[in-house]
Amino acid sequence: MKNKIKLLGLLLVAFLFSINSYGQSKEKHNKKKDKEYYNNDNYNYNNNYDRYSKDRYDNRKNYNNQDLVGRSALNAYSTLRNRNFYEQKTHQQGGNTYKVWYNRNSRQCIKTTSRDRRITSIVPSTHCR
The missing domain is CATH 1.20.5 (Single alpha-helices involved in coiled-coils or other helix-helix interfaces)
Known part of the structure; x- marks a missing residue:
């Protein structure tokens, strides 16, 4: 036992x-x-995000929007919305349409000028907010 x-x-x-x-x-x-x-x-801290779209998830992305110059205005505005820009102001004068756009994530503020339904210029702006 x-x-x-x-x-x-x-x-x-x-x-x-x-x-x-x-x-x-x-x-x-x-x-x-x-x-x-x-x-x-x-x-790299952001390696986990490589599989996602940088345009949508990388909030520090500063866009070079010059690729939109010459495009139709509606197409360019749609592209800006896809890039998380929000329309702030619209003004028409002398046949031109001016729109101010702001991206909260990247804190970019830009002004688009369109004439005859085409984007003629995109420049940085200080008139957001």
Whole structure:
């Protein structure tokens, strides 16, 4: 009977030791993984966002909107809206239509000039807000 109790005691100690060592090794593994993840020199903070559209999710993107000059006004306005610009003001004078657009994310303020339904110029503006 005493031998069985000793044997059970030894098995219990061995079992508890194996659970403890498994927990410690798992904890070491997790710490090592965290250290590699956060201290890797090749790790770029925004790497997780590469799979998303930069235009939509990178709120620091400053757009060069000169690609819209010469396009139809409706097409250009639609593109600006897709780039998160919001129309602030509209003014018509002398056959030209002036619109001021603001992008809250990039804090860009621009003015578009259109004539005969075509964008003739896009320049930075200070008339937002």
